[in-house]
Amino acid sequence: MRNILLPTDGSTPAMVATIKAVEMAKERGATLVILKVVEQAPRVDIERIAEASALMRPAGEDGVKYAEELAAMDKVPTKVVVREGPVVGEIIRTAEEEGSELIVLGTSSLKGLNRLYLGSVAKAVVSQAPTSVVVIKPTPEEIKHALTLIREVVEESPEKAVRSIIRTRQFRIGVYLFAAYAIGYAAFIITGSYFKDLFKTTLLGMNLGTVVGILIIFVTIALAVGFNWYATRAEEAS
Template sequence: MYDSILFPTDGSEPAGSVLEYAVDVASEHGATLHVLSVADASREDVGRAGEEAMDAPRLAAQEIVDDAASRAREGGVSVVSAVREGDPSAAIVEYGDASGVELVVMPTHGRHGLKRFLLGSVTERVINTADVPVVAVNPDRERPLRYPPANVLVPTDGSAGAERALSEAIAVTRATGATLHLLHVVETGRLGPDARAVLDEAALTERADEIVAGAVEAARAESLDAVESAVEFGVPSKEIRRYSEANAIDLAVLGTQGETDFSRYVMGGVSAKIVRTSPVPVMWVR
């Protein structure tokens, strides 16, 4: 399914903890793993004068990529290593485009730590600009990572973005033999605990059932038999997390347009909350 996978690394502990997962994904699909490190000359610690100082970022990046590539080869996968210079997010996307990678796997945060957690981070920019799916892995997770997945979750709102996510998830489940879980959350959290009494619950449930039924039909049309579906009421990010934990979900797949558009991040959108709290890797399909 994926023949070429990109793993960008900055040599940080978070990135190192996600490398093994990237190797597992590449191994499962028989893919070549591209290990990339970007020499970011904009960093404050390399703003010194002198040729030696100017070379320091690239030398450091080369050391980082050599170490990660060596570890990846120990996992038995084919590896291509590369170093680029410039803005990290732009360099990652440009390298991916030029190398024909079909999937990017990277941590939600790296060297700059939790203070830059997604807000303006490299991962956010890659998610927003890459033409291929991006799997964001939270290095601070409590659950162990698992690939191939046994259970794949698609939270769906019936939008075009959700449809694209569903298509990608169907391909993943077919390739790995996983069970596909389809979930729609009727958002009532902002209206308080009595929201279902205030709103027309019958109409909400009917619409939710239609959305889920359409997703199930699309999955069945692709000859998937292991399909589970559910409708929940509440705060979407919380319900998605709760469902993931209750059903041993190994991978969630979301679209970045529609009601789960990543552009809503600065307004506290569903997508950002899911990434912040997800106990499992999240694949973003733009």
């Protein structure tokens, strides 16, 4: 399957590169492979400073979520890959394993620590990559556009939250269970209204209507407990 690899760390240059990568994937009919690399090696002070300030990372933003949401808007299929290790090495390894035809990554067009940190990663990837690499140097206008999209795409609105809930498997199962309960209860009411003599039949020392009513209560409780257990497990798994 054709795919484009997008390494992202949530920085502003990566957000701009995400826009370009989604456009390219849509044009080529390719899957967007979103890569997040978690570095485990100890970092020296200058690297910590670079990550905290030079990356220009928008506070609280998740680069993977942003890429997924942006791709979904253009109906571009995605695959998320999370690696642990050196950034450049994991980008190269992922490109080889996924058979990526293109790598798209962002770098800074500014100077100082931005250029030192982001520029060195891009340069190393270009020199070692087994495939073509597109390096995006965002302009001020592109950065502004990316930050606007972040607010539109990532931030949760009430409508988006409702749509997200409706798409879940838990919601669908809950609807099915409620429908089953509603049908059963409606049948109980209709039967009791039009076939009163039937419900007067004795069963287990009680009339049938009472027995059926108690049975409905116990079944409803069992369904509620079972659904709560399932929903809790599904939430923990996600």
